[in-house]
Amino acid sequence: MSRILVVGGGPAGHRLADRLRHHGHPGPVTILGAEPEPPYHRPLLSYVLSGRASPEALRLPALPGIEAHRGTPVTHIDRGRREVHTSGVVHGYDVLVLATGARADVPDIPGARGPGVTALRTAADCARITGASVVVLGGGPLGVETAAALAARGTATTLVCAGPHPLHDRLGEAASGMLTKALERAGVTVLAGRTVTAREPGRVLLDNGTRLPADTLALCTGAHPDVGLARAAGLRVRTGIVVDDRLRTSDPHIHAIGDCAEHEGRAVTGIEAAWAQADSLARILTGRGACAHRGTPAVFRLRTDIAEVACVGPPDAFADPSLRRLTFADWDGGRYARLALRGEHLVAAVLFGLADAIASVGELHRNSRALPSDRLRLLLGGPPRPASTDLDSPGEAVICLCNNVQRQDLAKAWRAGARAVTALATATRATTGCGGCLREVTELCARWEREIGQDGERTP
């Protein structure tokens, strides 16, 4: 019975342990996590910041049968003895999985490592963002989510970003301009084309000489894979810990997944990539199904109430001259879409203010399905419905990306008596991640009830 030891109790490590149990791994599984809190859903930290959710609400489900230690940083890997060291305790392993995630980048500006400055990476960081005025540095997704969350809790918030608009690189000029307007409507002051050059007590200095009051400077300036442990152990590291298609490092007894790993020459960050790698590795280690990991499609959705923003596919697709582009803009209504198509198939999309289209477009992209001829209707959320809400759609369609819940899992739970969304959520965990699949699950539930009946004379 092989002993599997996981270093890192973030979403990747937690998901791996869950899936190993699911696939019936017969040996012991142990997680050693550095953070003092039980594992939690990191992407929703901005909800804690805004006061929309308590830290407890973000907790990932407990894993019966898994030995989990928190507040236990691993300090050293002894590859020869197949042991890892924490302060005072040594744990042996047959298979070691590094899921050490990423660390926030701290820009090299005077005062950035002093008091009143914090990155936002952990639950503990949320508590460090205090005071009546906060300057958020960084116009990426994290900067936008953090600024919107702080404004929602009534903090005087300024977002400073180097580009012409927040998320300009990702969304393009039109949609990022709409985002600036949405942030300003939400009460955020956006200072674009600027950067912070120094932190002084109670304020920050900008590159144009302006001084802004700031009780806290929140750094949302990127993150890098946490490779320190792997590097010290002599594993092959480039940007991340280099892994092959079996998610193996340069030592065949050690694997790496999530934000710390570099697969196919890229250190891909993001929750979906972390989960997909954890799912693949669980199958690889238990000998279930596919024995190789394939890359994860790039999907990104902003988690904020100020605007519905989503991107699918690689951002550079819009610069590819061989692809057809289609744009829809409703300036007054704050709705915008940009699609890059190869034939009738979607390669990439940017969606702003089109909440109803996000699930449909994401589904078409994920399953490489041809777009319906009425594109406008699709963007406005009209039929055709995505395959996953179709009673006859394949059971493997993933409805809840966060918890990897397939349509067939929901159908099984429904047949077992879970006849409401809350009951389906309890049985399968669908809707309990980002909540993005709530509408799809609600529709499935309603359709099964309408078309099959509560007595279930047909099988979904």
Ligand SMILES: Cc1cc2nc3c(=O)[nH]c(=O)nc-3n(C[C@H](O)[C@H](O)[C@H](O)COP(=O)(O)OP(=O)(O)OC[C@H]3O[C@@H](n4cnc5c(N)ncnc54)[C@H](O)[C@@H]3O)c2cc1C
């Ligand atoms: C505020 C915020 C919002 C985000 N929003 C999104 C989003 O909307 N969409 C999205 O796709 N992604 C988002 N992300 C990124 C996403 O959270 C990460 O991709 C995901 O958490 C990666 O999971 P992971 O388990 O690989 O790494 P992490 O979540 O970083 O977890 C790694 C864990 O390993 C622990 N660890 C490190 N070293 C050791 C050691 N030596 N010993 C023991 N434990 C160790 C760390 O303490 C940490 O708990 C967001 C991130 C943040 C911070």
